[in-house]
Amino acid sequence: MGGPEVTDGRDGCAYLINLGELILIDTGAGWSVDKIISNINKLGFDPKIISKILLTHCHIDHIGGVPEIKKKFAPEIYIHKLDAPPLENGDQILTAATWYQTAFPPTPIDVKFNSPEEILSIGSQKIVCLHTPGHTPGSISIYLDKDGKRILFGQDLHGPLLEEFGSNIEDYGRSTKRLLDLNADILCEGHFGICKTKKDVRNYILSYRRQYGVG
Numbered sequence: 583m584g585g586p587e588v589t590d591g592r593d594g595c596a597y598l599i600n601l602g603e604l605i606l607i608d609t610g611a612g613w614s615v616d617k618i619i620s621n622i623n624k625l626g627f628d629p630k631i632i633s634k635i636l637l638t639h640c641h642i643d644h645i646g647g648v649p650e651i652k653k654k655f656a657p658e659i660y661i662h663k664l665d666a667p668p669l670e671n672g673d674q675i676l677t678a679a680t681w682y683q684t685a686f687p688p689t690p691i692d693v694k695f696n697s698p699e700e701i702l703s704i705g706s707q708k709i710v711c712l713h714t715p716g717h718t719p720g721s722i723s724i725y726l727d728k729d730g731k732r733i734l735f736g737q738d739l740h741g742p743l744l745e746e747f748g749s750n751i752e753d754y755g756r757s758t759k760r761l762l763d764l765n766a767d768i769l770c771e772g773h774f775g776i777c778k779t780k781k782d783v784r785n786y787i788l789s790y791r792r793q794y795g796v797g
């Protein structure tokens with residue numbers, strides 16, 4: 583629905599899951615909410631039925647659209663509890679808003695993930711949210727099995743790993759190992775698009791593990 587080549591160069595990718603109700607994974611940086619909504623409409627979906635926004639972590643290129651989308655459609659906002667305070671407090675450094683020369687207002691969270699693995703059941707479909715710290719302490723990765731394929735949403739798998747983000751290299755090593763073990767067929771990444779074969783997914787994750795010296 584959104585992303586650097588789709589809506590705005592500053593956006594992380596935003597993905598939509600249609601399960602009768604709509605679930606949005608991340609929201610772009612905030613400048614392109616109207617474009618994201620128009621993309622949802624163009625696909626024939628009604629944005630009024632966006633029931634949930636799953637936020638993969640607390641950075642502005644992923645969360646910037648939350649206040650406006652919340653105001654328009656009142657979806658429930660989900661994020662891991664360790665990445666919730668930067669949104670709740672409107673922390674301009676930890677949300678990286680300052681980096682993007684913008685501001686993020688204090689924003690309430692509806693549901694905070696609090697365990698290594700949480701499962702959302704929407705009808706018969708399960709959506710698994712894994713706590714995969716590394717890039718930030720509360721980063722999550724999301725996957726679901728559909729039509730015989732495992733689809734993984736791993737947003738800032740490429741990093742960067744920076745002290746000011748609270749990044750942790752050991753966590754990153756453990757988290758990316760866990761994602762490799764999922765053996766996903768498709769990886770929807772946060773900035774670099776989509777890997778469409780098991781081999782590409784594996785190589786993509788391995789290349790960053792090598793780059794950070796954990797692979």
Ligand SMILES: [Zn+2]
Nearest residue numbers: 594643738772
């Ligand atoms: Zn990002």
Ligand SMILES: [Zn+2]
Nearest residue numbers: 639641717738
């Ligand atoms: Zn990030």
